[in-house]
Amino acid sequence: MLLEDLIKIKEAELARRKKHTLRCCLAAGCIxxxxxxxKDALDQAVQAAGLAAEVEVRGVGCLRLCGEGPLVAVDPDGVLFQKIRPEDAPALLSTLQGETSPLDRGDLQSPFFKHQLPLVLENSGLVDPDRIESYIAADGYLALRNVLREMAPPEVVSAITKSGLRGRGGAGYPTGLKWATVAKTKSTRRFVICNxxxxxxGAFMDRSVLESDPHRVLEGMIVAGYAVGAEQGFIYVRAEYPLAIQRLQNAIRQAKQMGLLGSGVFESPFNFNIxxxxxAGxxxxxxxxxxxxxxxxxxGQPRPRPPFPAESGLFGQPTLINNVETFANVPPIILKGPEWFASIGTDKSKGTKVFALAGKIQTTGLIEVPMGTPLRVIVETMGGGAPAGGQIKAVQTGGPSGGCIPASHLDTPVDYESLTTLGSIxxxxxxxxxxxxxxxxxxxxFFMEFCRDESCGKxxxxxxxxxxLHELLAKILARQATQRDLDRLEELCDLVKHTSLCGLGQTAPNPVLSTLRFFRHEYLERLQPAHPNPPSAPPTPATQPPNTAPVNPGAPA
Amino acid sequence: MKRHQFRQDALIEVLHKAQELFGFLDSDLMHYVARSLKLPTSRVYGVATFYHFFNLKPKGAHTCVVCMGTACYVKGADQVVAALEQCTGVRAGETTPDGKVSLATARCIGACGIAPAVVYDGVVTARQSPADALANVKGWLGHAA
Amino acid sequence: MERLRLATVWLGGCSGCHMSFLDLDEWLLELPARAELVYSPLVDTKEYPLQVDLALIEGAICNADHLELIHQIRQRTRTLVAFGDCAVTGNVTAMRNPLRRAEAVLNRAYIELADLNPQLPAQPGVLPPLLDTVLPVHAVVPVEYHLPGCPPPADRIKTLLAQLLEGRTPQLAQHQIRFG
Amino acid sequence: MAAKTLTIDGQLVSAEENQTLLEAARDAQIPIPTLCHLDGVMDVGACRMCLVEIVGTPKLLPACVTKVQEGLEVRTNSERLQRYRRLLLELLFAERNHVCAVCVSNGHCELQDLATQHGMDHVRYAYQAPNLGVDLSHRLYGLDHNRCVLCTRCVRVCWYIEGAGTLNLAGRGTGSMIITDLNQPWADSDTCTACGKCVQACPTGALFYKGATVAEMERDRQKLEYIVTAREKKQWNV
Known part of the structure; x- marks a missing residue:
């Protein structure tokens, strides 16, 4: 595979384009x-109407409006049909001839779409995730080719560093720094892992990326492998995502066939396998x-860090771990330059971020916005606010490790630092x-139950x-707790946050701490009055025994 | 196992395959896996019980998995579970004594856009109310109204 | 100096702590000078009196009678001491808690393990209704001080009592707060 | 090997390059409480008792796995650390059924000692009272899950010193259990060599010699060290 081959495939693919394209969303939500x-019904209808020469029915990845599926987008008209049933296929086809139909149309100019800046998702919903040619037609693997032919590994690392890209898995560690650390280790064997x-x-961004544009992730990983000097990559996918696994397997097979994976990638001396x-849950x-x-x-039990994976990771070797979205950001950074990437977003948080919008909101779905977009724009302008006369009370970000941001803070820009300041992530x-x-x-x-059940137990x-913590929260909910229980809750949150071994434990109290911070009254109004002091008794000795004294005043549970 | 070259680090892959073939992991199967990969049996048991995905007991003829992710939860998945538990007489995570239905909950199946979601025998179904779920599961139980 | 109104209470425990109390030997003779024993298994008071200064509570809260009594004690007493491991942790009395329910406990004791004539005690008033869970005293009412030990040795009891009788905040040495 | 100089609790301490903070502190007679640490086997940093503060680092670090560094300023016994340690002990006591009064290890138990040292005179959290069994099938040893703190010392000696791989952790979270082989009765284990190292390693009364009654279960910690040194360094320090 050389550049010419890449261009040939792209041209052949573009030449296949027909007058109309019906893009059917085949991501998990719509499936x-x-x-x-x-999609099958549309295929049949096209055949039946003898329009096969004019109309292509293409299965694509996520078309974003997951709450309104199944979705079908029509090119070049730019119309999005939603809640399409198989029996609607003929009617949908007839609209290509300019006929009107009562089918539910989404507005691609609505704020939900208008505020988006697709970068990671730029191909999502356009390319056919099961065909590598479709990805190549969208300039796929061009970045990889350029890297292998025109850049030395340190240059790639420095490009990523310059772009200001930070890990999209949650903590926001600078990606370039991570790559540089792995690249600088002395070991001869290194690994790249995609998390x-x-x-x-409540999160399905990575799932959508994998299901919609798997080659994009592979390309990012191969570039990373080249940059840090690894020959083996692993993608660790949840078993709960069978479709993503299937599409990745398919994508890896295709990439190998084309010489984009395996030994001698792009006919260079660089070898890389994934x-x-x-x-397993x-x-x-x-x-x-x-x-x-x-x-x-x-x-799957964590171990103390240091040593960090970048020094001693998989099988004791230096290992680069990034998540799906981070790798998906790599190809455009290479193609369009780190300066271009760094021009998007805020001072400290560059680029865009994909969010999965769900819960009590008008429009659920997948969005990608520049870093720094105010929360209000996302949930009110784009998401349309709470459904049916409801009022947004809070927005929960970061899952069980995150916090609840109250409606009064909706004007917060969404970037790593601002969310951390609010006790979320x-x-x-x-x-x-x-x-x-x-x-x-x-x-x-709910979140504490989740953490309790998912704690590894180490x-x-x-x-x-x-x-x-879960027991105390349940006690408060049942209105059987007193102020002492609340004190105990806070004391335990402090302990778990500061003494746990890994991120799961260290962040497990966040949902409690953030709701205590912004919605404390909901806790207080459930408390029972403190145990009445005996009428005849003066208060118990006010002086606590000093720290060295082992006898402490007791407390009721 | 051959495909994984009897590599010890492929234990989880091998267990996935074994469960796919046999439905669950019994002691003989785990013993066989341990022998083939030259691992202590305690290691295989430790791994098999650490991950929720592996079952050490046979599953029912049908499975019903209710997603209890945040989006599904705030949209009432807990009520779906409660209704199903009442109807089947077993708690989530258990199988009815006649072996017909296994009821389970999932952490998040990533289908938050269509919450609350329920998976009936592997088919993800959108926006399920307790009544919808009962209608689906009662057919399996055989004493359908 | 005015004499302290002292009570000792026997809830769900083996009375070993009280036995240990009796091990105070000749110090018991000095005690009346500073405290009046107003309620105790060792004296013949039926009703827990009002305005008690100090109560040593032996045993855990196991049944409805204990529950009622401990609330009454808390109301009428200035300072409570959880006296011995059962009061402090539940200890041996709480070893039935894994059975979860009172019926399961009665079944185990009177049916499953019975040699002769297995039957549940049915006559009213014979057995106060058991709580499903045996609780340490501080899980039910606030407790000022804890005196661990099964039983707490006499010198440990003396150290604590002596300081309390002098109106001081009691301090125990490290080895004196050992469970078991 | 280069020496490093650091400060522990205000005391200047010199340590070898590869030493952990725990080793350095112990060499300097500065006690740091531990529970999952066992001399001679790999550390896992799980019990969090040995967490220490390092000036300039926001996070608390486990002394058992943190290496010494030049110029570190370590605090091992601040009021905050004492508070955390006591809380951790309360959590451990509440988690399973630790009834010291009727325990084979009463008086010789590391958990009981830690509670005493940290002034833990009662547990404020709800006792979980799990219904756990006792495996008495083995001809020599017993395993009482009620007293297990999941420190995995037994698992580590079984794997890394004896090399048998009989014991392991199964399950996860609060449902974790020590098992033998495929969770079968200990007596049915094909792999157990009955070497007894696990019993020697146990900090509490979870593993014991059958026949030991209350307070009789004493351990000879030096035995493990003796074997490790013999196997690794070929030195028999009799």
């Missing part, structure tokens, strides 16, 4: 509302060291909207602390 049947263990409940490792495996343990076929990009009917204590309890504060 679960009969998306595949709609596709998107475990946050294997898929399938998770453990949220903690999103944590780097647990993920590596799982790739090695062990129990960017996280991987799940955004759950809550309205006035949502009980914030129950939300905190370190004491997370294993035993989440159990007690």
């Amino acid at each position: 679960s509302s009969q998306g595949q049947a709609v 596709a263990d998107e475990g946050d409940p 294997d898929i490792r399938i998770g 453990a949220f903690v495996c999103g944590e780097e060291t647990a993920l590596m343990a799982s790739v090695e076929g062990r129990r 960017m996280g991987s990009g799940g955004m759950i909207v809550m309205d006035q009917t949502t009980d914030m204590v129950d939300v905190a309890r 370190c004491v504060p997370c294993r035993a602390g989440t159990v007690q």
